[in-house]
Amino acid sequence: MRRHAGEKIVPGVNVAVLANDAIGNFVAATPLLQLLKTESKAASVHFWCGTRVAEFRHAPELFDLFLPLHGSSPAELLGLIAEHTGSYDWIINLESTAHSKAIAGLLSGELTFVSGPCVGPGGRGELSFPDDPQGELWADRRWVAEDLKERYPFLRSGFIAEIFARGCYFESEIPPYRVPSQPPGQQPPDLLVATSASLPEKLWPREKWAWVLDRVGSAGYTAGLLGAKPKDQKTHWMGGTAEDELVAQGLLIDLRGQYSLPEVVGALGQCRAVLTLDNGILHLAVAARARTVGLYRHGIHRLWAPPSDTLTVLTPGEGREVSEIDPEIVWEAVAHAL
Template identity: 30%
Template sequence: MEIFSNQPLRSNPHIAIFSSTKVGNFVVTTPLLRGMKEKYPHCTLDFFGSEITKDFEIHSPYIDWRFSLYTDNPDFLETLAQAVRQRCEVAGSYDLAINCDEFSEINLVTVTAIRPTYVAGGALSEDFRLKLDASHDPVQKIISDPDWNSREFIQRHQEILSSNYISEIFCRIAYVETDFFKLELPSKQPNFLVPDVIISVTATRPAKMWPVSYWKQVIKWCESQGLTVGLVGSSPKIQQTLYYSNNTEADLLKETSLIDLRGKTSLTELAGTCRQAKVCITLDSGLLHIAAAVGCPTVAIFGNDADGDGASPIRLWAPRQPHVKIALSDFKCTICQEHHFKNKFCLVENHPCMTHLAPQIVINYLKELLEID
């Protein structure tokens, strides 16, 4: 197993890509998936993902086979070993494995265990004792850089990267040239009338939450314009497990005309909902990346200022499409960055990065996107 430095592969290589459990993480791998098929048109591309993103994975035109690494299957190890053996019987041993989440222990172990000829994005030594050292490789050492979100990151790797965007980083470590900012998702027609506006108000990190009173003002403005507004997301039970709400959803459903669509869609149907909606309003969450991928006009609520400092690693994750408008705060705070965004809650009293992002900023973007005077 060697570090990948763009060595030639077989004419019909067997390639594995490893992702994670989060919806947004899958969406930002789609340029890499497309780019691999462009670079190696006769490749067999296996995808190791999760039960959460399975619906997108099985409907992706670029994935030939997929497996859930993130699952509660009690027979997981036996199933994984059997699946890998069968895949190698079908397509030969793995020529290349690309790890898109080197912080995941199971990714590191499984990437190493399938014994690819070449590896990109992080693996272990063949005896599983140490991280595979890529410090000598100018491209692969990007992965071990401690701060992908900073301006200094681009300066350190300016000969390789043109942006901090996560999709470009994934493509660069695989030596793929494609449109790094073009996201793609399969979609399906939902079985309900799609509201004019769809919103998502929860996040995995409470530090990214926007005040419920601000959401109410935006929803009331939409109502004043005769626009219907739908709340999308996982079912309430799953939302409580995976996301932080702090009763925001319940309060909004009780006090506004918000239509509750949580748990009413699969991921592909959620993408279809975004395709039909007039506009989407969302925090830095999975819905943001889905809406960006399918072309839905979107207002993204970030607790970051114009310099990029704030609650989210915005340089790394913010979509670059012109139909996505980034609503920024006028409060500068670097506390989350100093904690490498590992703090779950805001560490500053009164959550100023979000409270300084006034509802009128979002409403002004809505007027622009909806062409309302």
């Protein structure tokens, strides 16, 4: 394997992209996947992701083959690695986990270019990043820093999808999110809401959700709850108890688990507005061009808030928690979006 350090990638190469299968991570990879198709003119793009987003596996505008890096049995994964090792000209790993770094190395042939984190030759240590600004960016642990653009002038934003693309030496405009979409079986409620998240520090108190949703109903709008099936919710997300209580209060129509992921995108594109935490639904909503109000941890918003005119970003301010965000400010933003 060898580091890609800006060498010209000739058309017709075979590329592998490795990414986490959280919905937000999947969506954040789609601008890079588009650039590989349109600018690199890759002969094939294989997307190693995971079972949580397998419903998006048919997306020829993004990739030619979807492979379950995450969620497969060890035997299945070893078989896939054996089948594809040495077949790629360029491997791009968007994850810093030991799992992804090891597999990036295992998939590499002697002349494979590698971008992103990767184990070193023979599985020892880590493959050094290039000695240039892009390599420094890959190695930087402070992607949420306020001065990121000043330290790396080739960045036009601190958005994670742009960081991925610039780390691969793409210089053009970053494409917007693009994900497969299908119409839902029925017209969605006016407001679609997602109250769960992967981390406790992302959550907003049930009482504040209830306060806002009560005003949504009083204004004559309907509201629906998106998310995983309740029995599956605890596996990857937090906030299920609050969801159940909001549904029991009659503040939300329970739509959890009723749509496929492409249908979720379709529903988001048909509703009037979206209110959500920083989670996968937010990124799908932006992809669907829905008017979206997103509640973010301060600082994290610089990395994970996509630059979109349809997204209103609300944070608690420096040094404060998401739980402190004022519901009156949230309602004002939601009312404007509706």
